[in-house]
Amino acid sequence: MKKILSLFVSVCLIATMCTLFTGCGADNNKLENVTGTYTRDYEGTTLNVFNWGEYISNGSEGSLDVNKAFENLTGIKVNYTTFESNEAMYSKLKSGAVSYDIVIPSDYMIERMISEDMLQKVDLSKIDNYKYIADDYKGLYFDPNDEYSVPYNVGMVGLIYNTTMVDDEVDSWSILWDEKYKDEILTFNNPRDAFAIAQFLLGQDINSTDKADWDKAADLLKEQSDVLQARVMDEVYNKMESANAAIAPYYAGDYLTMYENNEDLAFVYPKEGTNIFVDSVCIPSNAKNYEAALMYINFLLEPEIALANAEYICYASPNTSVINNDDYTFKGNEILYPTEDKKPKTEYFHDLDSDIRSYYESLWEEVLRS
Numbered sequence: 001m002k003k004i005l006s007l008f009v010s011v012c013l014i015a016t017m018c019t020l021f022t023g024c025g026a027d028n029n030k031l032e033n034v035t036g037t038y039t040r041d042y043e044g045t046t047l048n049v050f051n052w053g054e055y056i057s058n059g060s061e062g063s064l065d066v067n068k069a070f071e072n073l074t075g076i077k078v079n080y081t082t083f084e085s086n087e088a089m090y091s092k093l094k095s096g097a098v099s100y101d102i103v104i105p106s107d108y109m110i111e112r113m114i115s116e117d118m119l120q121k122v123d124l125s126k127i128d129n130y131k132y133i134a135d136d137y138k139g140l141y142f143d144p145n146d147e148y149s150v151p152y153n154v155g156m157v158g159l160i161y162n163t164t165m166v167d168d169e170v171d172s173w174s175i176l177w178d179e180k181y182k183d184e185i186l187t188f189n190n191p192r193d194a195f196a197i198a199q200f201l202l203g204q205d206i207n208s209t210d211k212a213d214w215d216k217a218a219d220l221l222k223e224q225s226d227v228l229q230a231r232v233m234d235e236v237y238n239k240m241e242s243a244n245a246a247i248a249p250y251y252a253g254d255y256l257t258m259y260e261n262n263e264d265l266a267f268v269y270p271k272e273g274t275n276i277f278v279d280s281v282c283i284p285s286n287a288k289n290y291e292a293a294l295m296y297i298n299f300l301l302e303p304e305i306a307l308a309n310a311e312y313i314c315y316a317s318p319n320t321s322v323i324n325n326d327d328y329t330f331k332g333n334e335i336l337y338p339t340e341d342k343k344p345k346t347e348y349f350h351d352l353d354s355d356i357r358s359y360y361e362s363l364w365e366e367v368l369r370s
Contacts, residue, residue, distance in 0.1 A: 029059070029068035031305070036129045036298040043075025047292045050089060050100040052279070053082040053234045054257070055153075057305075057312035064308040070299050076292050084233040085190040093118060093284060101287040102296055106277045108192070108349035110149050111142035113282070115351065119148045120285045126294045129301035137278060137318040141348065149280035150297050151318035153309075155251045156276045156346060157193065158269045158335075160236075160258065165246035173201045173270045175247060177220075182227040184246035186239060189231035191364040192349055193275070194221060197249055200272040207350045211359055218363040222370040231368075240265060252335050253315030267335060273345035278318070 049067070059065030067078040083089040086109040092098060093113075105113065113119045124130050130150065137151040161170050165184065168175065176185055176197065188194040196206045198217040208214065229245055237254070239245040241261040255267040281300060283293045299305055303321035310317040311329055316336040322328055323337075330336050338344075352360075 029065050029072050031069055031073070031302070033304060034073070034302055036302055038073055038295055038299070040075045042289065042292045042295075044077075045289055045292055046077045046079050047102065047289050047296055048079045048100045049102040049296070050081055050083060051102075051104045053084060054237070054254070055082070055104070055313055057308040063312045064305070066300070066305055066308060069305070070296060073299070074292070074295055076295070086192070087190055099286045099288055100284050101289045101293040103282050103284055104152055104279050105282060106279050106349070107140065107142040108351045110280060110282060111351040114143065114148050118285055119282050120287065120290070121147045122150060122283055122297065123294060127298045127301065129298050132301050132303065132306065132319045132321045134318050134320050134323065140278060141350070143280070149282050150301070151278055151280050152300065153253070153279045153313065153315040154277070154318055155253050155315050156269065156344065157196075157249060157274045158252050158255065158267050159247065160240055160250055160255045160265055160267055161247045162240070162243055162262075162264050163266050164264045165243065170266070170268050171271050173197050173249070173272055176249065177224050177227060179227055181246050183229045185227050186230055186232050186236055186245045186248035187224065187228060188249060189233050191360060193249070194231070194367070195360060195364070196275050196349070200270070200274065203272070206275065206347050207352065209352065209356050211356070214356070214360045214363055218367055221367045225367070225370045251315070253313055256314035256330070256335065269344035273347065276346035276348060
């Protein structure tokens, strides 16, 4: 049985009275308080974390440095690298060239990775902060028994546009095909998100198993190529913040980040509907530091850590300690937490059978060449 670091935590608390949130010579690498159970049994080991870009509070602009705080608490070194899409993450793991202890995929990719034995079960008995996960995010379709994943962030996709460059009403995905904005339009550089936009516009099921549907969506995406400036992922930040593009589909939380740097930007959920997603923390089947991975997951659920991440990333949180915190900047924000009467029509991505997946991936290659 592992020795609990009650003494260490007590000393840590005394030593960190002046932290980020007290504003007096703060040390952004330590916490005011911890509610979970941690040990230093794995001090000196390395935890390999693979996450989306711009997706953790990292100490910049006075924020709390989550990975450094974890290192200080446990003595475990965090080796942190990033990816731009679920597909890129999947390919790297599938290659077997590298191993990670923590990955943070989206729902449909988690469903796929479970089916391919790429993930191992998470021992929730060792994650005492799991109590903070809201019931709405338990038992979801991709992990119905909550065995392989722990929710990290929630979001929806919408349209970001520059109000000084776009003078039309923006309420439909169709504006991404408008010749009026030729060479000022961006779109996703990954197949599921890009196809979904065309599918919503065509009134299709984004999880269609009818190849004819994917053909029609691909044809629409090929037509779009003529008006596009670029297909992007993280490059969208610079392009939209610097007004080098007028319109882009992207994740709602990232819009709030961009808005901080350019108040000319606005956001809308298109009337045709949009994708809703849950990104969750998982442990790959070839992870080499399983117990440290469990502690890291527990740490991400810490109220102080979850709040720091929610404030920094600007995505909706599945953590009740954040949702119910009156000091949370985005509490009740209508973009992240729309009321029932303002919620757009939403659909989750699901993992598709290998035949359909291969089919749309080949179509995507055609789109990229168009």
